[in-house]
Amino acid sequence: MLSVTRRLFLAGTAISLAGLPKLTLAEAPKRGGVLRMSVDQAASVIHPMLARVNPEYLVTELLYSNLTRLKPDMTVEPDLAISWEPNATLTEWTFKLRSGVTFHDGSPLTADDVVATINAILDPKTASPGRTNVGPIKEVAAVDPVTVKFTLTGAYADLPVALTYLNARIVPAKLIAGDLASLSTTANGTGPFKLAAYEPDRRIVVERNPAYYDPARPYLDRIELLVYPDRTAEASAMISGEIDLLLTTTPGEYERLVKADGVNALRSPSGQFLNINLGCDQKPFNDVRVRQALALAVDREATVGFVAGGYGTPGNDTPLSSAYHFYKNIPLKKPDIAKAKKLLADAGYPNGIDLTLVASDKPSTRTQLGVAVREMAAAAGFRINVQTMPHATYLDQVWKKGNFYVGFYNMQPTADAIFNLLYTSNAAWNETRWNNADFDALINAARVETDEAKRTALYAKAQDMMNADVPSVISAFFDLLAAQRSYVDGYVLHPRGSVFRLDMVSLGAAAPKRA
Amino acid sequence: MTELFIRLMRKPQGFVGVVLLALIAAACLFGPALAPYAPEKIDFLGRFRAPGWQNWLGADQFGRDILSRLMVGARSTVPLAFIATFVGSAAGAIIGVGSAYLGGRTDEAIMRTNDAVLAIPGLLMALLLVSTLGNGAGNAVIAIAVAFAPGMARVTRSAALNVRNQDYVKAAIARGEGAPWIIFREMLPNVMAPIVIESTIRVSFAIMLFATLSFLGVGAQPPASEWGLMVADARQYMHQAPWGLIAPSAAIALTAVAFNLLGDGLRDALNPKDER
């Protein structure tokens, strides 16, 4: 039996905050203006269910809405849904929708659109990344035009958070029934902006949606997204004032941006990490001593320095950073070469071991980590050969199949999400094939646990287990780095890395007038 | 041969070219032995150190000594460019001379097809081939050799056409010598001069093409100390540590200049009549 306060908490009492702009300024934000934003790769896909990289998430966030949204502190707030409530066993959730919302073409949003969207995402034929990430949904139905009921396959406390997933943006039911593929080149959503121009490799232009459900926002008239493939040139463009906001940058350029006049360099710790995946079902990594030896050979602080340029936090072989809610502060593993050598010898490799580490070329930090680890582990007897390959080949031949490669993951909204994505036995991307039943039990128990203290204890044990058993070596978490001109107001760098909220952004008085 | 060398050294271009190349060859041969540090040794505290007594040319983002990397990297950069040019020239020479020998329609057909392949820009051809074969220095060598072959074929053919009409070739044909014998014994040796000159200059293109492929991420792979890769890596830190960019760029430029000078010098030495 849930306590009343707990139920209220879960039922999203953020109703009072619905629709209120987050004012961080002394005066009301200025309306109007054109924002120029740079991205590092083309948004090839503007289909919300198929978006895969940050620029694509950005575009679909401008054009569409989810049921719920993530705040910078990783808690949930309403978007298209104004309230939600679970049943006593957390196996059914009922969401109440906002009324009076219309799509860009004027047609009204109803519960049918939500149902159709969720079903399309869950359909394997759509090949949406959201399929396994929106939660354990068995079925979804429209109770009335403004009420949607989700029936889950099991108890799940985090459904509102799961529905913030970047591909779970609501799309008109008639498009799903008709020509879903048209969303690759056109857009029809309920978002704060409408698509004005789409030249994928060059620029994308969106204009304010006058029918957006929040009359106060967005503040901007227009946003232009421009592609800058070269980071150095992109930073130069920010410094010279050609662009107003920069999506993401590298530590090298960040140093430049910090010193530049008129530029605010932005930085936020996040749960983004590189992991070195060890195939736990084959030699040599099926022997836990080899894995532990590698973990002891790596100097984690040094990794933060080399690979994140100092802009990061050290990792302890679990995927949770301090930005996650259930993070446990385990003492950081210090490098111990002697012990690593001994562990290797005990495992049967007294003269060291030869290994090939695969790193795709996107992002380039994968290779940098590979090189750093290669040097560090050499002292312990690991003779590592770093093999780079194009990202497409890596996805085709190595990802989820290889024995020893570098993976790269954004922060997920919840601990459950990241554990279930990568480390449980039936994880969607079970790269390490660790298949540890005890670990699975802990995660499954925590997933349905509503008592905060018990949940914390369960996740703490899970983290200890990963720290000791090392299915993958995680030595650093990256801070997110970006930059803006000082006249840009209201932009918050979200730790999730793929939430942008440009509808909250406005331009100050110093902004240049652009046509 | 010695008189060729003497003629070469008499001209300023030849002289400077030979001296520079001797230096570079020394770096290739003795670089690893003479380098002050191991090229891949990372030094956390020495990251971005400015040039000074510890690191004569400074250190990069991993704290690796740039001078050592340059000296060891000579081995990855220059011989590979050399091999790529050699293979490409050899292939091109055979096609060109063969085509000139065969003459007539066959010659035209071969050359038209050759020119068609030449219509694909060299960098594009190399990129396509490296995407197919896979990243890495070895495949980049193959790609560059293939990209160079058509150009060399053309140069060789024009030179060979001249030779074909000479009396000694006509005499060999009259004697009934076989085609391969004529091509390899009579024609090739006499077209050597233009081939060698063109090839020498092409080595500098090969070095730059190699560096460009590394810049685009498909040539040499980290942690190799290939010069082009060093430049590509150093670009993002160029505002903090410009020495990381300047040193390998200067090395590339110097080597390219050296081969250019040598080529010019050879052209003058092999054609003493043309006093320019």
Place this chain on the structure above:
Amino acid sequence: MTLAWFARRLMLTLYTVIVVSMLVFAITQILPADAAQSLLGENATPDALAALRAKLGLGDPAWLQYSRWARHVFTGDFGISMRTSLPVGPEMLAALSRSLLLTVSAILVTLAVAVPLGVVAALRQGRLTDTGVSLIAYLGVSLPEFVTATLLALLLADTLHWLPATGYVSPLEDFGGGIRHLALPVLTVSVILVAHVMRMMRSETLDVLKSDYIRAARLKGLPERTVLFRHALRNALLPVITIIALDVGYLLGGVIVIEEIFAIPGIGRALMIAITTRDLPSIQAGALIMAATYAVTNTFADMAYAFLDRRIRYD
């Protein structure tokens, strides 16, 4: 220029285009990463992959895929980009127009700079000006374009703030802005071209100045200025046309790097993206367009050469 001559050139261009398309097709067929996997990415189920492969006809034999593609191209249909689902033809041609803007500007700048420099160096042969100019030319061809681009951007944009470092503005929308944004890329491309053309100009001018033809003109008592401009220059310019035509090949390759650094959405960048994402229709279309441009440019160059040559001979 007879009709027969034009017809021959047309056939040659066609032949070139066909050979190139076959070659590029053959190479792309061996590309290791499967296009379907690249398109659908991490989340593709095996069924989805199989369905997409069937839809794209990836399982058919190579010759069948090629003839299917060739048939479509003949009717002007370059196919749909596997990556963006937009038609390839219009995108590539738009990209080409922007690259042409860049390359043509570079050629004009080169002519304006390199020709006078070459002549001056020839006239002052052996002296300081000559050596100085030659030295700069050597340096220009000894640095890869991405290094030249970086150094020029560092100097002119980041340090002196004279020019914007990157980006593309269409001159049709904003002429002044367009020119300013093109300045750095055009400068970078011109560096190597200027070096080539200048050296050629210098050596040709030297040759011509020594020729009997010029000696005769001088003996006739013509003023030096007339000798130089009317006779020497015209003869020396001929090989320059050849050099530029040959350099178009280098230019088309060089734009790949330049457009990557300066964020210009031209055909070089389009090809780069197509190759890294294994977007086969775009790769084929892009390579074809580059080869065709090269062939057409060479035809024009030959025309110009023949035209100038005839005029000079009759002069």
